[in-house]
Amino acid sequence: MNVAIYRAGAIRQGRIGTSRTNKVHIFSFYQCLIAQKNLLGEISNMTDFQAHVGSSLGMEPCDVQMVTDGVNKNLRARSTNDDVFIRFSPASLHSPSDLESEANTLKKLISLDVPCCEIVEVDGRQILGPVTVNEIEFNALVIRTIVGSPLAPVPADAKAFGRSLAQVHRASVDLPIVTKPATGEDRIHPTLRPIFRELAEQADRLRVDPEVNVGICHGDAWLGNAIMRDGTAVLFDFEFTKVGALAYDIATFIWALRAEQSKEKELIFNSFVEGYRGESDRGFRQDELKRSLLQKEINNIEFLCENVTMSREVGLATARLARETIDFVLGNEISRFSWR
Numbered sequence: 001m002n003v004a005i006y007r008a009g010a011i012r013q014g015r016i017g018t019s020r021t022n023k024v025h026i027f028s029f030y031q032c033l034i035a036q037k038n039l040l041g042e043i044s045n046m047t048d049f050q051a052h053v054g055s056s057l058g059m060e061p062c063d064v065q066m067v068t069d070g071v072n073k074n075l076r077a078r079s080t081n082d083d084v085f086i087r088f089s090p091a092s093l094h095s096p097s098d099l100e101s102e103a104n105t106l107k108k109l110i111s112l113d114v115p116c117c118e119i120v121e122v123d124g125r126q127i128l129g130p131v132t133v134n135e136i137e138f139n140a141l142v143i144r145t146i147v148g149s150p151l152a153p154v155p156a157d158a159k160a161f162g163r164s165l166a167q168v169h170r171a172s173v174d175l176p177i178v179t180k181p182a183t184g185e186d187r188i189h190p191t192l193r194p195i196f197r198e199l200a201e202q203a204d205r206l207r208v209d210p211e212v213n214v215g216i217c218h219g220d221a222w223l224g225n226a227i228m229r230d231g232t233a234v235l236f237d238f239e240f241t242k243v244g245a246l247a248y249d250i251a252t253f254i255w256a257l258r259a260e261q262s263k264e265k266e267l268i269f270n271s272f273v274e275g276y277r278g279e280s281d282r283g284f285r286q287d288e289l290k291r292s293l294l295q296k297e298i299n300n301i302e303f304l305c306e307n308v309t310m311s312r313e314v315g316l317a318t319a320r321l322a323r324e325t326i327d328f329v330l331g332n333e334i335s336r337f338s339w340r
Helices: 028-034 046-057 096-111 155-169 190-205 247-257 265-277 286-307 312-330 333-337
Strands: 064-069 073-078 083-090 127-133 136-144 214-217 226-229 232-235 242-245
Touching: 046 064, 046 073, 046 083, 046 127, 046 136, 083 127, 096 127, 096 136, 096 214, 155 214, 155 226, 155 232, 155 247, 155 265, 190 286, 190 312, 242 247, 247 265, 247 286, 265 333, 286 312, 286 333, 312 333
Parallel strands: none
Antiparallel strands: 064 073, 073 083, 083 136, 127 136, 214 242, 226 232
8 A cells, every 4th residue: 555555654655666576665764564464365366466467457467566465466578569557455445446546536636637646447447356366355556657857855856856846746636525524443453542543633633624624635645655757756655645635645744754764855855845836836834744643653553453453563663753744843843844
């Protein structure tokens, strides 16, 4: 689940690009703890997925490459005529209607010339599946491979990313606003319930008008989810896209940037803002960003509890990262990332 799977999270489920096919989230020490611990089983029969892709696309299974085997199953299929990525998602994570919504959003963005990944229809269908593997139902999206190079945590790439993200945000919206029901605390692992409760309480204290700065939200906006093609950052991995608070994307960028080892974090963020403001004069209040940072951490915990075997090590690491986010939001360091 790109933030299958989230920062504090997990192995990201693959890259749509030619330069780096295994996308691993930046928190590598944490990933090592949760690798191969997803609730769908430690080892999937990827041959079944390869055979299904080969049959659907008219290719030999040997032309289908296994990329990542996490909660989502990612494959790449290459032939003389085409080069695509296929993301199989369990129906328990993304229903067919969820995938249809994602595909429709991408088609809308492409029609507006927003630089993002392109849906490939197969026999007139946007969704492949269902296919059942190990008694689990999967459905898939097919995305055309983006030929280019991965973005790096440097000012120039951040500026390009900001430009492209702003184009997503300024796209006209004729889709319904999606509100996610609150997760019951009983679904949160006992180890994480105290910090989960604190995150929710801190978020509730920040009063933000839900109608301000609403639009198409990427859902996982960090530098790892774009490929540089001819000087333009082409965005992909819209797995969590929805119509909602745009500040969530800005907060996600900050969230991921904080984990980088670069000494130029402020410069990188300011370059990101510069690129964004070159395409849009939209502004974000600090309370919007604070609330969205807390919501990002809430979403991370929810995802891990629902999709990853919660060992003691994973629970402790998750709680520690969540505590760091709370301290960041309540402290002075966040002022370094104000919207200028």
